[in-house]
Amino acid sequence: MGDRSEVTIIGAGIIGLATAAALLERGHAVTVIDRDEPGSGTSRGNAAGIAWTDVAPLASPGIWRKAPGWLLDPLGPLTIRPSYALSILPWMLRFVQASRPAAWRRSIGAIAALNAAALPAWERLWRESGTLNRVKREGCLDVFDKPAEIARAQAGWQLQRDHGIEVRELSGPELRDMEPDLGPTVAGGAFLPGWVQVDDPHGMCLDLAAHVRARGGTIERGEVAAITRCSQGVVLRMREGPVRRAPHVVLACGAWSRRLAAGIGEDVPLDTERGYNITVPDPGVSFRRFIMLAGYGFVLSPLAKGLRIGGAVEFGGLEAAPDWRRVDALVARAGKVVPKLDATTGERWMGFRPSLPDSLPVISPSRRVPGLIHAFGHAHHGLTQAAVTGDLVAALIAGEQPAIDLAPYAVDRF
Structure with a gap:
């Protein structure tokens, strides 16, 4: 040594x-x-x-099918602040190269x-x-409310299986059996027990x-x-x-x-993906497992202090003030799949993911x-x-x- x-x-x-x-x-x-x-x-x-x-x-070949729609929504899963567009351009060009x-x-x-x-x-x-x-070992659920998104997710699940990761595909009713507070719009997804x-x-x-x-x-x-x-x-x-x-x-x-x-x-070429969340101490619902809602660009994470609803990517640098409307948008999207969710009170937060x-x-x-x-x-x-x-x-x-x-x-x- x-x-x-x-x-x-x-x-x-x-x-x-x-x-x-x-x-x-x-x-x-x-x-x-x-x-x-x-x-x-x-x-x-x-x-x-x-x-x-x-x-x-x-950065993946398929990201470009989703990115234009996201970017058109100022509160969507992927946003570039107009004032930061020129600053992030070199990073984005390298992102395009990494997507090949x-x-x-x-x-x-x-x-x-x-x-x-x-x-x-x-x-x-x-x-x-x-x-x-x-440490909690309850696994993770990938949850979708649109059948077309389930079909698109299957290639990613197979990629995980190719790397030795267990993925069990589930129907909407099977997901609701595991997490009863998921709403009736849930169409299917997968369970990752590891x-x-x-x-x-x-x-x-x-x-x-x-x-x-x-x-x-x-x-x-x-x-x-x-x-x-x-x-x-x-x-x-x-x-x-x-x-x-x-x-x-x-x-x-x-x-x-x-x-x-x-x-x-x-x-x-390091930049920051600004991520937003809210941690709700009494959300009116209960989840045992981490829940990924990739179609909406956010997650539900059950913590000791409550339910954390978080995600999304905003490119805006290290100096701009938070746009808390993004948290409101996260909560609105969460309500589509968890209709009993009560997120009227909670701790809002924004952080800087250091990203290449x-x-x-x-x-x-x-x-x-x-x-x-x-x-x-x-x-x-x-x-x-x-x-x-x-x-x-x-x-x-x-x-x-x-x-x-x-x-x-x-x-x-x-």
């Missing part, structure tokens, strides 16, 4: 915390730096799924490889951190932060303004306070990673700064891929061969 040395992690979201836990388990001295409290950013409000059963990227069949197949292989290792990595981390009490979720993603972050501290790790408040290299490792110039140095640094601050990477000459055009994260040594490891851009799979990302980063720092080929996730692949 390589040296057991000091590692500084930029970012105390789920990726940074899981990476800290993996490094501490291997004997490293770990400091995590974030400008906010642990888990208070994008990791706070995600849908809580360990979606290791996903293998298809967002050959590129799409490469992305499928890379997502499948990462997600196949995701649940085993989490199983180890849950045991090590004492957080198994947060899907796993946690009861509260923010709570998971807080538990991991406590675990990191208990194992001797340090979590500090501070904002990194720039990264530079030096002969002894990596230099972090802080917005306030003294310069920091460490032999190893992990860049894991999600959607905010692009600026720091660009400062060292690694201009990664090919739906793959960057898990890669920097090509410009020795000792710097990139770990960002996980998009919809941040919670899913956090533990395996931590293991892969730990292998890189130790000088070991990672468990999977990291070439598809290289920082300079674009």
Whole structure:
């Protein structure tokens, strides 16, 4: 094994915390730096799924059949704010390239490889951190209310089966037998029994932060303004306070990673998919399982604190104020398949999914700064891929061969 040395992690979201836990388990001295409290950013409000059963990227040959209709609806599942259209254009052009069949197949292989290792990595981390009490193993339902959408979904279900994932197709009545609060319009779908979720993603972050501290790790408040290299490792110039140095640094601050990477000459096409949700403490309905409504672009996630209704993609950057009408639109769509739903009260939230055009994260040594490891851009799979990302980063720092080929996730692949 390589040296057991000091590692500084930029970012105390789920990726940074899981990476800290993996490094501490291997004997490293770990400091995590974030400008906010642990888990208070994008990791706070995600849908809580360990979606290791996903293998298809967002960029796909079929996306173009749906995208025009979505884009015409300003509150639909996929929206570009007019003020951000020019800014997102380079990302969209790369998204078009990633949607071509050959590129799409490469992305499928890379997502499948990462997600196949995701649940085993989490199983180890849950045991090590004492957080198994947060894990729910009720599976996931894919639900549709239009027969034509069921037919289109079958190719995706077969793709999952081709990767060893169990998918059971069900009729509308069979779905309602499993979840009686689904409405009569539900026409059919599928059950994925292997899907796993946690009861509260923010709570998971807080538990991991406590675990990191208990194992001797340090979590500090501070904002990194720039990264530079030096002969002894990596230099972090802080917005306030003294310069920091460490032999190893992990860049894991999600959607905010692009600026720091660009400062060292690694201009990664990272942008943000703004996601919205509402968590309803008393929704008037009860679900045991995670429910995916792909036809409407949102999910229903039963959490310890209530039912989370969330999803959609809005490209609008990091600065624009939330458009809370998008939450109202989510609730209206949910009412079509869950007619007894009462979402008149709840906690509204908007977060920034750090996304790359090919739906793959960057898990890669920097090509410009020795000792710097990139770990960002996980998009919809941040919670899913956090533990395996931590293991892969730990292998890189130790000088070991990672468990999977990291070439598809290289920082300079674009």
